[in-house]
Amino acid sequence: MVTMNKIQGLSMRAWLTFFLALAIASAQLVTQGALAAEPPIRVGVTASLTGAYAAPGSNLLAGLKMWAHDVNARGALLGREVEIVFYDDKSDPAVSAQLYERLISDDRVDLLIGPYASDVTRAASDVAERHNFPMVSGSAAATDIWSRGYRNIFQVDSPADRYMDLLIESASNAGLTTIALAYAGSDFPREVARGVRTQAAAVGMNIVFDEEYPEDSTDFTELVLRIKATRPDLVIGGTYLQDSIAFVREAKRQNFSPSALAFTVGPALVEFGDALGSDADGILGVVSWMRSGNVPMAYDFSFRYKEITGRNAGAHAAYGYAAGEVLEAAVRLADSLDRNVVREQLLEMKFGSLLGRYHIDDSGKQLAKKTFVMQWQNGYRLLVLPIERRDSPIIYPLKPWSER
Numbered sequence: 001m002v003t004m005n006k007i008q009g010l011s012m013r014a015w016l017t018f019f020l021a022l023a024i025a026s027a028q029l030v031t032q033g034a035l036a037a038e039p040p041i042r043v044g045v046t047a048s049l050t051g052a053y054a055a056p057g058s059n060l061l062a063g064l065k066m067w068a069h070d071v072n073a074r075g076a077l078l079g080r081e082v083e084i085v086f087y088d089d090k091s092d093p094a095v096s097a098q099l100y101e102r103l104i105s106d107d108r109v110d111l112l113i114g115p116y117a118s119d120v121t122r123a124a125s126d127v128a129e130r131h132n133f134p135m136v137s138g139s140a141a142a143t144d145i146w147s148r149g150y151r152n153i154f155q156v157d158s159p160a161d162r163y164m165d166l167l168i169e170s171a172s173n174a175g176l177t178t179i180a181l182a183y184a185g186s187d188f189p190r191e192v193a194r195g196v197r198t199q200a201a202a203v204g205m206n207i208v209f210d211e212e213y214p215e216d217s218t219d220f221t222e223l224v225l226r227i228k229a230t231r232p233d234l235v236i237g238g239t240y241l242q243d244s245i246a247f248v249r250e251a252k253r254q255n256f257s258p259s260a261l262a263f264t265v266g267p268a269l270v271e272f273g274d275a276l277g278s279d280a281d282g283i284l285g286v287v288s289w290m291r292s293g294n295v296p297m298a299y300d301f302s303f304r305y306k307e308i309t310g311r312n313a314g315a316h317a318a319y320g321y322a323a324g325e326v327l328e329a330a331v332r333l334a335d336s337l338d339r340n341v342v343r344e345q346l347l348e349m350k351f352g353s354l355l356g357r358y359h360i361d362d363s364g365k366q367l368a369k370k371t372f373v374m375q376w377q378n379g380y381r382l383l384v385l386p387i388e389r390r391d392s393p394i395i396y397p398l399k400p401w402s403e404r
Contacts, residue, residue, distance in 0.1 A: 040083035044109030051091025056316040057116040063320030093123035100127040118142035118187040125153040138323030142187035146365035155366040161195030172203040176233035180209035183238025192238040237263040259397035280376040289318035294389040322355035
């Protein structure tokens, strides 16, 4: 009786609030039921979870998964939830190609994201092209991927031959005049090296050492000894993670302290600092993304990524997330999963992703994205170039090992 009297005593405003809440709850249940009734949109990808590219490959996959989580949290894509279907390609191009065949032919995924690394992407894109299936690549940078006349591979990252432009310009302005160039024997580092030669000539810097080494190298004793003999101001390494770490350790062992040491891939990863500790300080890295208050969306992404994964976000996580964003934008503009319509949107659209601007040429190669330069300073990865976005000024010269 008491309960009935309370109900009868409700005001008109309270009744309206009650029915509005009931309507919202009912709508949510209907929406959830509709999503459950529709099969998910399946996005296929291979990731390097083991092998030489395990660290960046795992981070790329984590970023892609976070994108899918965000899409589903805000109401799905074309009225359907997104599901990531992935396999470990073991950092092996041939394995990746086999697995993309499986994703397309057996798993019958709806959309494709490319794998980590240019050489792996090259093999995977052969499969995508054969099936006429658009593939968005968040991480591949070697420009020769886009020189084969393919119609189905779309680049989000900067072209590799432009990676070092900003760093070399800065070094030249700081009075550095000579460069030693060493790079791993795979697609991406070779393209970086080609760009270094072009940009060095453009700013009048001399390359006093230029050599490729086997990709799986772990012993840099002899290479560092020969580089040291040329007395370069700036050493540039076209590297991944383990070789960049090994190079720094050997430079320290030989007390080799040029004005600057700069590498691709390795310094951008937290694992680089974990391995080297204070020896990482002063090392420069060229990255496509940095967690910085001066990079749009960076802090929000970084905070949520750490909440989900327990790890700090790096550039490779941003690759995965941005690839998902670009693919999502194309699907929404197409309002369809039809491959031909999605391909058309990927070619024509301009878009701002977490990684930066997306705008490509007819081959699918990126035109708008530019790289950043970061430096390890006092145990932190800080953005130092371009000047208008920096967290801290770049530090030249590298502090000699004997003074640390």
